[in-house]
Amino acid sequence: MHAMPSSLDLIFRQAIIPSQDQPVDIGISAGRISAISPRIVADAPEIVLDGRAVLPGFVDSHVHLDKACLLGRCGHSHGGLADAIAAVAAMKRDFTVDDVYERGARVIEKAIAKGTTWMRTHVEVDPRAGLRSLKAIKALKAAYAWGLELSICVFPQEGLTNDPGTEELLVAALRDGADLLGGCPYTDSDPLAQIDRLFTLAGRFDVDLDFHLDFDLDPSWMHLDEICRQAERRGYQGRVAIGHVTKLSMVEPASLARIGQRLAEAGVAVTVLPATDLYLMGREASHAVPRGLAPAHRLVEQGVVCSVASNNILNPFTPFGDGSLLRMANFYANVAQIGPDGFQRCLDLVTTLPARLMNLDDYGIAIGNPADLIVLDAPTGRDALAEIAEPIMGFRGGRQSFARPAAVLFGPARPSRHTL
Numbered sequence: 001m002h003a004m005p006s007s008l009d010l011i012f013r014q015a016i017i018p019s020q021d022q023p024v025d026i027g028i029s030a031g032r033i034s035a036i037s038p039r040i041v042a043d044a045p046e047i048v049l050d051g052r053a054v055l056p057g058f059v060d061s062h063v064h065l066d067k068a069c070l071l072g073r074c075g076h077s078h079g080g081l082a083d084a085i086a087a088v089a090a091m092k093r094d095f096t097v098d099d100v101y102e103r104g105a106r107v108i109e110k111a112i113a114k115g116t117t118w119m120r121t122h123v124e125v126d127p128r129a130g131l132r133s134l135k136a137i138k139a140l141k142a143a144y145a146w147g148l149e150l151s152i153c154v155f156p157q158e159g160l161t162n163d164p165g166t167e168e169l170l171v172a173a174l175r176d177g178a179d180l181l182g183g184c185p186y187t188d189s190d191p192l193a194q195i196d197r198l199f200t201l202a203g204r205f206d207v208d209l210d211f212h213l214d215f216d217l218d219p220s221w222m223h224l225d226e227i228c229r230q231a232e233r234r235g236y237q238g239r240v241a242i243g244h245v246t247k248l249s250m251v252e253p254a255s256l257a258r259i260g261q262r263l264a265e266a267g268v269a270v271t272v273l274p275a276t277d278l279y280l281m282g283r284e285a286s287h288a289v290p291r292g293l294a295p296a297h298r299l300v301e302q303g304v305v306c307s308v309a310s311n312n313i314l315n316p317f318t319p320f321g322d323g324s325l326l327r328m329a330n331f332y333a334n335v336a337q338i339g340p341d342g343f344q345r346c347l348d349l350v351t352t353l354p355a356r357l358m359n360l361d362d363y364g365i366a367i368g369n370p371a372d373l374i375v376l377d378a379p380t381g382r383d384a385l386a387e388i389a390e391p392i393m394g395f396r397g398g399r400q401s402f403a404r405p406a407a408v409l410f411g412p413a414r415p416s417r418h419t420l
């Protein structure tokens with residue numbers, strides 16, 4: 001297919017895109033992809049990619065911006081999950097709008113420069129945080145729309161039925177800019193009642209749901225069954241995600257197959273958060289420590305929509321993080337012992353699958369979609385995953401959003417060498 005000359009604003013030459021083995025040219029006009037062809041003949045500014053991989057950007061389906069970058073101010077012991085929740089709960093009363101904005105901006109800027117184009121952020125709303133964090137996140141959503149699309153998920157981190165005033169605040173948040181509702185039944189004194197209330201609220205506001213769920217290593221009971229039951233009863237198939245679900249790392253294959261089938265039937269998606277799950281799980285073991293990582297790649301084989309996401313960055317839940325989803329997918333592959341045959345699926349876990357989880361309807365490198373794309377310094381996405389190749393540039397709506405030039409080596413033959 002040849003685009004009409006002069007109708008294009010920009011052409012990417014010799015790009016390797018997910019659906020093609022051979023390099024293609026990608027034509028952009030008015031912020032959208034308007035041509036994909038082995039050779040576009042047109043007079044427009046061009047960027048020659050020399051056979052580098054182009055992806056539609058990474059989709060981070062689970063990030064806590066409001067409590068990111070807290071390491072400097074924590075006096076805690078870096079213990080388990082309960083310690084992390086308590087440490088942040090103690091700091092949360094002092095979060096100001098400016099403070100949350102500044103820490104969130106740091107993460108968003110890292111994420112944009114690592115190739116993320118969509119992000120769902122979980123925001124704590126309760127009597128300690130009030131609506132201050134939400135206010136900051138709404139401002140971030142507007143301020144960084146040039147670089148990534150932020151979806152705001154408000155949730156009760158410290159319980160709903162046991163925390164008076166929280167439900168009223170969640171309702172206020174849903175009336176005032178929150179895009180969806182999250183949950184955390186394991187911190188509630190009545191987990192099943194929390195699940196029921198949140199489904200009711202979500203139905204009232206017609207928003208999707210995203211729970212923190214089954215976040216321990218005891219497979220003898222799960223809230224997952226109740227989530228699937230409610231999703232079907234309420235007609236919410238395809239609109240519910242559950243995050244962590246580390247219990248699934250402790251069930252044998254036959255049980256996992258049954259659970260996978262149940263999740264697929266109920267249209268409940270699963271998000272694995274490798275950095276946090278590996279950091280917090282299995283701490284009771286003195287040796288032979290269980291990994292605590294839900295096997296997303298196996299669930300995907302059964303038709304479950306799964307994603308791998310960042311979760312926490314530089315805080316008591318996860319004192320690591322650079323915002324890179326490619327690094328997270330590589331990390332997942334390594335820990336789950338996935339070889340080259342599975343690299344494409346691991347890439348799917350941070351691109352097309354979370355796009356489905358978030359119900360994005362115009363994601364992907366296809367004619368008519370927004371020109372949101374990133375260029376990786378690798379010949380294919382699978383190579384990029386193996387090497388954690390850096391994204392060297394990114395575009396959103398056809399406008400360049402970042403550049404990260406490839407490294408330059410200065411060998412001994414070079415006459416004048418400058419080092420910092």
Ligand SMILES: [Zn+2]
Pocket residue numbers: 062064122212243311
């Ligand atoms: Zn989370």
